[in-house]
Amino acid sequence: MIKELKQHYGFLFEEELLQEINQVGTFREVPEGFMLMDIGDYIKSMPLLVNGVIKILREDENGDELLLYFLERGDTCAMTLNCCVGQKKSEIRAIAESPAKLIMVPVEKMEDWMQKYHSWRNFILQSYNSRLSEMLETIDTIAFMKMDERLLKHLRDKAMVNSDDILSTTHQEIAQNLHTSRVVISRLLKKLENEGKIKLNRNSIHVIDL
Amino acid sequence: MIKELKQHYGFLFEEELLQEINQVGTFREVPEGFMLMDIGDYIKSMPLLVNGVIKILREDENGDELLLYFLERGDTCAMTLNCCVGQKKSEIRAIAESPAKLIMVPVEKMEDWMQKYHSWRNFILQSYNSRLSEMLETIDTIAFMKMDERLLKHLRDKAMVNSDDILSTTHQEIAQNLHTSRVVISRLLKKLENEGKIKLNRNSIHVIDL
């Protein structure tokens, strides 16, 4: 584990902290689609993402979903911090968008390290800032953009985090992420295809205009 | 200033920290409508809200606004933290919803106190958590609710933070906060009035169904 740690967090944390993380953290590997956290869960450990992509979702009382943002390597989930510090239930759902490797750190260490390590404080604050910025971007998207723009943005974002311009997904899945209906997505996808921005195939979409 | 400090933050911070804040902080009083921070501003001091209400707005590239949330007594602006820590420009606009009293603390102290005071660390983390929760609520509202529900929620929220069920505002102003047009708001307000939930008057709305 220390190898992954040094590789992805070595430039962030001092040697001593890396050693501590190595001692108390546990390594975890999850497959694509794995639900790391659900709404209502209590959290007892904080994930440091080493590899892969995690998608963070929100759900309303009808069970309708909305994709909030993606977490990538080097990120941690500020919503988890939210839970840990406040001892509250999770307000979001976290699902592995791709196979992912994580290091889980017990919550108790948080406060300890906050006092001890300057780099940890910075990391936590940075994480909060990143998450706030991402939430702002999400708000901009749903408040100010029309569905066709949101759709194209979503396809590009998805291509980005997966480092692949061919997305294996269905219209239904996209509709759920954007909180709209499958018919609307099919309609708009066809429009984007006619505009030459994407190429449609069964279970996959080739994003041309990245 | 130490009086206001003890009154509103005494139960949060230890005596020593209160003294430090009293020494380096500056007291500030602003009238209703005063813009405390604009998009693009660089921030060099952190506000602790002692009295009054601050509204936090987001703007898109066309100058269209959207109300994100209200800050109340005892709150601080996590977006400011965002700026301070990251040395970035402000991504939001902050306007006094009512006359407000604030204590401004120089950014440099942040990191210092984070190390020194357990209560300060908690305060900062708590603030981030509150802001994240509020952003989530905002997302829920615009993603999952229809305009008439959003409108009623907005009226209730506004009545709440102002502790007054009679709102002095115009349809135009509400439309800006909710990022829609005046005509739509007039239409929906009239509907709410017919449903007996509000009572309309020129420049004021009486929220009956709180």
Added chain:
DNA sequence: GATTATGTGTAACTTTGGTTACAAAGGTTC
């Protein structure tokens, strides 16, 4: 290879919200 399940395309229609246009009421200024 017949049956079933999943995914996609499309038409027709409805609802919600945005736009334009204009009238009228209530204030303000001179």
Added chain:
DNA sequence: GAACCTTTGTAACCAAAGTTACACATAATC
């Protein structure tokens, strides 16, 4: 009180997105 500005009410129309319904293609299962 005449001229002006701000605010509100409302009609008529338009556009975006949600809904229902169904055909058809592809893949999976037996």
